[in-house]
Amino acid sequence: MIEPVEQITDKSLRRHFGYSLKRAYARVHTAITEELNQLGLKVISYSALSMIVENPGLKQSQLAEALMIERSNLVVIIDDLENKNLIYRAQLPSDRRAYALIPTDEGKALAVRAGDAVADAEAAVFGHFDPALIEQLRPAFDRIWSR
Amino acid sequence: MIEPVEQITDKSLRRHFGYSLKRAYARVHTAITEELNQLGLKVISYSALSMIVENPGLKQSQLAEALMIERSNLVVIIDDLENKNLIYRAQLPSDRRAYALIPTDEGKALAVRAGDAVADAEAAVFGHFDPALIEQLRPAFDRIWSR
DNA sequence: TATTGTTATACTCTATAACTATA
DNA sequence: TATAGTTATAGAGTATAACAATA
Numbered sequence: 001m002i003e004p005v006e007q008i009t010d011k012s013l014r015r016h017f018g019y020s021l022k023r024a025y026a027r028v029h030t031a032i033t034e035e036l037n038q039l040g041l042k043v044i045s046y047s048a049l050s051m052i053v054e055n056p057g058l059k060q061s062q063l064a065e066a067l068m069i070e071r072s073n074l075v076v077i078i079d080d081l082e083n084k085n086l087i088y089r090a091q092l093p094s095d096r097r098a099y100a101l102i103p104t105d106e107g108k109a110l111a112v113r114a115g116d117a118v119a120d121a122e123a124a125v126f127g128h129f130d131p132a133l134i135e136q137l138r139p140a141f142d143r144i145w146s147r
Numbered sequence: 148m149i150e151p152v153e154q155i156t157d158k159s160l161r162r163h164f165g166y167s168l169k170r171a172y173a174r175v176h177t178a179i180t181e182e183l184n185q186l187g188l189k190v191i192s193y194s195a196l197s198m199i200v201e202n203p204g205l206k207q208s209q210l211a212e213a214l215m216i217e218r219s220n221l222v223v224i225i226d227d228l229e230n231k232n233l234i235y236r237a238q239l240p241s242d243r244r245a246y247a248l249i250p251t252d253e254g255k256a257l258a259v260r261a262g263d264a265v266a267d268a269e270a271a272v273f274g275h276f277d278p279a280l281i282e283q284l285r286p287a288f289d290r291i292w293s294r
Numbered sequence: 295t296a297t298t299g300t301t302a303t304a305c306t307c308t309a310t311a312a313c314t315a316t317a
Numbered sequence: 318t319a320t321a322g323t324t325a326t327a328g329a330g331t332a333t334a335a336c337a338a339t340a
Contacts, residue, residue: 002237002247005205008213012197012262014289017281018175018269023215024288025172028165044330050159058152061298066155068170070332075300090149097298097339100149115159122165125291134164137284141171142161144272191307208321217309222323244316244321 031121039114040084044069045077046114049103052087053111057100059092086110178268186261187231191216192224193261196250199234200258204247206239233257 013019029043036046047067052058060078064071078101081087086107089099103111126134160166176190183193191214198210207225211218225248228234233254236246250258273281 002204002239002249004239004241004247005202005209008198008202008205008209010198010201010213012201012258013194014285015262016265016269017273017285018172018179018265020285020288021168021172021175023292025165025168027292028168032165047160051155051157054157054159055152055155057149058155059298062152062155066157068173069330071299072301072333073331092149092151094151095298095340099299100151102149111159115162118163118165122163126164128290129287133283133287136280138161138164138167140276140280141167143275145170145174206321216307218322219310219324220308242317242321244314246322 028122028125031125032118035117035121036114039110039117041110041114045081046111046118048074048077049081049086049107049111050115052081052101053103053108056102057090057092059095059098060101061098063101081107175269175272178272179265182264182268183261186257186264188257188261192228193258193265195221195224196228196233196254196258197262199228199248200250200255203249204237204239206242206245207248208245210248228254 033043036043039046041049044067048063051063051066055062058066060074061071064074067074078087078089082089085104087101087103090102092098092100180190183190186193188196194214195210198213199205202209205213207221208218211221214221225234225236229236232251234248234250237249239245239247
């Protein structure tokens, strides 16, 4: 006889730390997406803008590699940032195949505002974490993907 | 004069803990996906199978809510598990609109094997973490999405 | 020959609306 | 009226192949 199940448990999945990680990241991602959306940016275009402001003159292929996305998928992201007058493609005299990506003053200003908005959103999500724990975790997590 | 950029940095993005989290999760996800792929499962179908084994008889709508996915997207996942003879849809006498999801013996066995494979993959990725730190992090991360 | 940016395309994931059969 | 499962579909995100211009 098959009975309805009243209370659902997920003990077998909670065994996996990646499960906690995934759901935690989903919350951070949602919070950040909402903040950036108000500034007309997506997470990926914010990342691209930040990298261009920090590394003015880098090429699209360099940016794609740094962001771990395909060159082909970066094109529309750069198009969008350029259409919003946040960056522009400049000719590289040393290599006429490539573009040097340069931030505008508007792009620099928005990168600062967006960076603070993201930091605020993260602070709200991780507010109950001990700041010392965060600083302990940062290098530990970074080691995971840097090897 | 525009010069090529030699060394790319990402200091402005590393400021954000979510950035570390995202990349760390990407690595775990890749490792888990590769393991599960060898068992003919995706991450989402493994999650569904595990939940059905742990909660035999639950309805699709209950499972969709637990996994935080849409009912409509669960259909093909359940179809796949059923085609592989890992679970089956049984009629619920108490509600003829709904199906009770029941694991087969094969499904129960695969859930155990897959669970161990996922645990092994995670251990490889988080191997350099102090086990005590993991246990400290688990409830902290879980609190993020349980509120 | 190889690389850069680009276009086209396909595949996955996810979200929404609408339908049927039941409640 | 509302709910469970289903179908169709549209929108993101992502990966691959091929091309023109240049190295």
